[in-house]
Amino acid sequence: MRHFLGDTTALLGRSLRHILRSPDTIITTAITPIALLLLFVYVFGGAVDAGAGEYVDYLLPGILIITIASGISYTAYRLFLDLQSGIFERFQSMPIARPSVLWAHVLTSVIANLISVLVVIAVALLIGFRSGAGVTAWLAVGGILALFTLALTWLAVIPGLTAKSVDGASGFAYPLIFLPFISSAFVPTASMPGPVRAFAENQPVTSIVDAIRNLFAGQPVGDGLGTALAWCVGILVVAYLSATLVYRRRIS
Amino acid sequence: MTLTQRQARILAGMTIEVRGLEKSFKEVRVLRGVDIDVAPGSIFALLGSNGAGKTTLIRILSTLLRPDAGSARVNGFDVVTQAADVRESISLTGQFTAVDQILTGRENLVLAARLRHLRDPGATADDMLGRVSLTEAGGRRAATYSGGMRRRLDIAMSLVGNPPVIFLDEPTTGLDPQGRLEVWQMVRDLAAGGTTVLLTTQYLEEAEQLADRIAILHEGRILVDGTLADLRELLPPAEIEYVEKQPTLEDVFLTLVGGRR
Numbered sequence: 001m002r003h004f005l006g007d008t009t010a011l012l013g014r015s016l017r018h019i020l021r022s023p024d025t026i027i028t029t030a031i032t033p034i035a036l037l038l039l040f041v042y043v044f045g046g047a048v049d050a051g052a053g054e055y056v057d058y059l060l061p062g063i064l065i066i067t068i069a070s071g072i073s074y075t076a077y078r079l080f081l082d083l084q085s086g087i088f089e090r091f092q093s094m095p096i097a098r099p100s101v102l103w104a105h106v107l108t109s110v111i112a113n114l115i116s117v118l119v120v121i122a123v124a125l126l127i128g129f130r131s132g133a134g135v136t137a138w139l140a141v142g143g144i145l146a147l148f149t150l151a152l153t154w155l156a157v158i159p160g161l162t163a164k165s166v167d168g169a170s171g172f173a174y175p176l177i178f179l180p181f182i183s184s185a186f187v188p189t190a191s192m193p194g195p196v197r198a199f200a201e202n203q204p205v206t207s208i209v210d211a212i213r214n215l216f217a218g219q220p221v222g223d224g225l226g227t228a229l230a231w232c233v234g235i236l237v238v239a240y241l242s243a244t245l246v247y248r249r250r251i252s
Numbered sequence: 253m254t255l256t257q258r259q260a261r262i263l264a265g266m267t268i269e270v271r272g273l274e275k276s277f278k279e280v281r282v283l284r285g286v287d288i289d290v291a292p293g294s295i296f297a298l299l300g301s302n303g304a305g306k307t308t309l310i311r312i313l314s315t316l317l318r319p320d321a322g323s324a325r326v327n328g329f330d331v332v333t334q335a336a337d338v339r340e341s342i343s344l345t346g347q348f349t350a351v352d353q354i355l356t357g358r359e360n361l362v363l364a365a366r367l368r369h370l371r372d373p374g375a376t377a378d379d380m381l382g383r384v385s386l387t388e389a390g391g392r393r394a395a396t397y398s399g400g401m402r403r404r405l406d407i408a409m410s411l412v413g414n415p416p417v418i419f420l421d422e423p424t425t426g427l428d429p430q431g432r433l434e435v436w437q438m439v440r441d442l443a444a445g446g447t448t449v450l451l452t453t454q455y456l457e458e459a460e461q462l463a464d465r466i467a468i469l470h471e472g473r474i475l476v477d478g479t480l481a482d483l484r485e486l487l488p489p490a491e492i493e494y495v496e497k498q499p500t501l502e503d504v505f506l507t508l509v510g511g512r513r
Contacts, residue, residue, distance in 0.1 A: 003369060010366040018354050086350035090409070093314040093344040095336065096367050251316065 004097040011091070011104030015078065019112050029071040029116040032177075033063045034123050040186060041127060048187050053217075056129045060121070061212035062185020065205055066177055067120050068149050071113040072156040073173035075105050079160030080169035092251055102157055102247060109153040110146060117145060131216040140225075141215050147232040148208060152176065154239035161246050185209045204231035265328070267292045267417055267448040268313065272322035275308055282308045284472035285322065290450055290465070295443045297463035298452040304469045306452035307347060310421045313450070314344040327417055343410035347421045349402045350409075353395035357386050357405050360394060361412060368413035376412060384408040384438065400431025407438055418442060420451040424458060429502055430509065436462060 019025060037059065040048075045055040079102075082088040091101050121129070133141070156173070163169035180186070182196065183205035189197050200206055211228040214221045268290035275283040282305045290296040300306050311317040313326055315335040324331045327341035351360050361380050365373035381390040384404040389397065394405060403423070410418060420439065424432040439462055443449055453459055459466045460480060467477040476483060499507075 006369065007367060010363060014352060014355065014359075014363055017359070021354055085353075086346045086348045087352055089316055089346055090344065090350040091367065092316055093339060093342065094364075094367050095339040095369070 002097075003095075004100055004103075007096045007100035008103045008107070011100055012107050015104055015108035016111065018078070019108065025074050026112060026115050026119065029074070029113070030067060030119040030123075032070055033067040033116075033120050036066060037063045037120070037124060038127070049191075051188065054128060054130070056124060056127060057131070057216065058213065059186065060124050060129055061209045061216065062180045062183070062205070063120060063124070064117055064145060064212070065148070065180050065185065065209060067116050068113050068145065068152060069176040069179070070173055071116050072109055072149065072152045072176075073170040074112065075109040075153050075156040076160035076163065076169040076172065077166065078108075079105055079157060080163050080166060083161070098251065099244075099247075102243070105160075106150065106153045106157065109156070110149050113149045113153075114142075114146065132218040133216050134218070137215040137218065141212050144208060144212060144215075144228060144232065147229070147236065151232050151236035151239055154236060154243050157243040158239070158246055161243070161250050179203065180205045180209070183209060204228075204235065207231055265292075266290060267327055268296070268450060269325045270309075270313075270322070271324070273309070273312065273319050273324055274321040275305075275312060275317065275319050282472055283312075283319075286469070286472070286474055288467055288474060288477065290448060292448055293443060293446045294464040295439065295449045295451065295462050297459035297466045298450065298469055299454070299456065299459050299466055300452070300469035301454060305472045306469055307421055309469070310344070310419050310450070310452060313338075314342055314419055315339055316344075341415055342417045342419060343413075343415040344419045345407050345410045345421065345423060347425065349399075349406040351394045351402055351405050354393060356391050356393050357381065357397070357401075358390040360405060360409055361390075364409040364412040370413055380408045380412060383411070398431075400427055400434055403427060403431060403435060404438070407435065411442070414447075416446075417448045417450070420449065422452055422454065424453070424455065429505055432458075433506075 037056070040059055041056050045059070048055060051058070079088075082101075082105075088101065092098065131138075159169050159172045183189070183200050183203060185205060189200045189206065192200055207224055207227040208231060211221050211225045214224065266289045268288065270286055270288045273283050273286040274281070286305070286309060288296070288298075298306050298309065308317065312319050313324055313331060315331055315338050318332060326338045329337040329341065331338050351357075352363070355363065358377050358381060361377035362373045365376040370376050378387075378390075381387045384407065386401060386405060386408070389401060394402060397405065407420070407423065410420075423439070424435050427435065436458070439449055439451065443464075451458075451462070463480070465477070465479055466483060468475045468483075476486065
């Protein structure tokens with residue numbers, strides 16, 4: 001493991017060059033969430049009773065989650081292409097620290113998604129999003145989003161390593177993008193019928209969205225933050241272990 | 253009596269030693285007990301049709317796949333128990349060119365040099381570009397290269413760090429005649445420099461042109477293994493026939509486009 005850091009840095013440089021040379025991946029990641037943001041603020045938002053305050057303030061945390069959920073599918077896509085092109089095998093036959101191949105892709109995803117999130121926040125600011133959050137609260141939001149990205153990216157590594165086609169590699173993200181719709185991201189859960197509400201209130205997106213919303217609003221986060229972090233760390237651990245297992249089998 | 257350097261190396265032992273190697277994928281027995289020996293600094297050609305098990309053997313030797321039974325040693329290291337040492341000693345050029353098309357030729361080589369933990373990746377890359385005549389194209393993305401150029405870059409990435417053993421899996425499949433001759437010259441230069449080369453091919457002429465020793469792999473077993481002269485002796489002596497010597501299409505093609513032999 002002597003070379004882990006150096007190898008990861010070298011491979012990270014490679015993946016970041018890919019993003020730099022095809023910035024469209026950042027744009028496509030941000031465009032759907034931005035469209036949803038505009039649609040909900042200017043079309044549906046008027047009919048939603050999300051309590052006092054601007055609807056865009058209520059909506060943004062959920063939109064950021066959708067941004068990340070769609071952005072991580074590029075990791076599966078890039079990993080799949082590496083396997084297809086044979087460059088993955090080239091790396092594996094070289095005297096490198098083998099986990100660095102995956103870590104480079106994962107860290108690239110964190111950086112690319114962070115940029116996409118910043119683009120979405122910039123658009124939100126343009127259409128009236130305002131936050132009274134201080135530096136600490138913003139850092140906390142960044143931390144939660146980075147942890148969430150890390151967790152989902154490790155999840156994305158699994159289809160990236162196992163998919164048989166490009167569609168299979170990137171298609172797994174659709175359920176993830178859909179999950180925020182059955183949560184407190186767009187409307188308060190109180191308006192939902194019993195079983196749906198029970199699901200919405202106990203799935204990870206709601207706790208994460210609520211925690212970010214409270215941080216943006218300068219409200220105390222209370223137990224919600226703990227639940228949100230527990231979900232992120234839980235998904236991260238399970239996804240990381242599963243991905244590592246799949247990787248070991250794959251390179252046996 | 254003094255030994256030549258080459259003889260000394262041969263006495264020191266075989267660079268690649270494969271004994272009773274077996275590998276199955278589900279029901280299909282791809283390798284059914286393969287034995288080969290490759291002497292240091294020699295070019296060994298593994299000849300076989302598609303599906304004969306050539307790629308599987310190469311993948312086991314380059315530690316990408318575990319054998320079911322038997323043993324294999326590369327440069328003195330066991331491919332299963334000393335995989336990391338094997339990877340320090342080898343380099344693999346797979347059946348399909350494995351270069352990063354989005355990076356430039358030079359960036360590909362710098363990446364390979366960094367992953368081999370060389371001290372000056374930039375200088376290594378420039379030196380390598382010169383060796384495979386890609387200096388001018390070095391700043392261009394690999395996606396813009398011709399098939400032959402891409403293959404040369406691919407092999408150059410394998411040569412970074414001068415590993416003592418090189419595996420070339422069907423190095424000329426899909427190349428035009430010009431590109432094939434370029435690759436052949438690279439392989440000859442490598443062996444002349446002391447590198448041990450194990451290559452697979454389905455082209456008989458390629459094995460004839462390059463190899464010190466040829467083995468024919470068929471349905472997971474080595475049918476014959478020897479020098480070209482050994483293999484020729486397997487058949488009755490040539491009958492003398494008088495035929496008009498026509499230039500082959502290859503001769504015509506290479507003369508017209510200015511390729512050299």
